[in-house]
Amino acid sequence: MSLFETTEVLVFFNVLLQQLGAPVPAVPTMILSASLSGEASGIFVLAFVATLASLIADWAWYLAGRFYGYRVLSVLCKLSINPESCVSQTESRFRLWGPWSLVVAKFIPGFSTVAPPIAGAVKMPILSFTIASALGAFLWAMAALLAGWLFKEQVNRLFETLQDNLFIVGVLAALICSFWLMWKLARRDAFQSRLKTPKMRPEDVLGLVKAGHSNLRLIDLRPAVVQEAEPLPGWLPANSDSALAAARTWSKSDLIVTMCACPDDVSASHVAGLLRDHGYRQAIAMEGGYEAWLELTRH
Missing domain, CATH: 1.20.1310 (5 helical Cullin repeat like)
Structure with a gap:
């Protein structure tokens, strides 16, 4: 065939x-x-x-x-x-x-x-x-x-050329892919190294909520379309920009907890870091994100 x-x-x-x-x-x-x-x-x-x-x-x-x-x-x-x-x-x-x-x-x-x-x-x-x-x-x-x-003629000629030099093409393709992968992984490691900060357990956050902690601020950083589809009572829907804007009306001593629906809490950690850079020293990401919060509050 x-x-x-x-x-x-x-x-x-x-x-x-x-x-x-x-x-x-x-x-x-x-x-x-x-x-x-x-x-x-x-x-x-x-x-x-x-x-x-x-x-x-x-x-x-x-x-x-x-x-x-x-x-x-x-x-x-x-x-x-x-x-x-x-x-x-x-x-x-x-x-x-x-x-x-x-x-x-x-x-x-x-x-x-x-x-x-x-x-x-x-x-x-x-x-x-x-x-x-x-x-x-x-x-x-x-x-x-x-x-x-x-461009069928050009494509067919190129295909024939690649077939005649298959080994060289394979080596070049492997080298290019290897360098690209190493570069992307280096960027990922550099980004994640900036996010290695302490996090708050969802059980502790829920305990503060139930205790009625007066200076507790909860920031929901899930995608906007998910925030609209699955709103969370008590959590402020936001992104990195609006979170900083909202924090300007809060005291620098407030406990700010950020939460996202993303791998390794990267968005929550990133925004918590930005808030700390702006003087909110008690900004911290919640460990486990929305899935952990949902599992905890479901019971």
């Missing part, structure tokens, strides 16, 4: 795996498949296959977000090399573009995986989700496929 006879299968599983979160690029496969297509009508078949595969993955993430809410975002961002960036960028993009950010999500690496569970978490209607997701997937697939079709 030739590569041409299996292009639809290759595209389907490649797109499906990528949209499920596997670190496998799908665009090169679609470009090559389009360059091997004998007729222009084959482009639309490949686009349909890619859209279907993307939809299946998006439905899976949507349902995960629908049933498990913010926890899915936390797990996905925990896999990120820079989890704090994952959380903050996801929140800002979804806040800026709304649920219809799904249309452009496919063109933004990483965001295409985290957008569907957010749509599920905020209870976006399944029909609207499907339309937006399908449109985004189709436009994304057609962009890659048309590029492969329009």
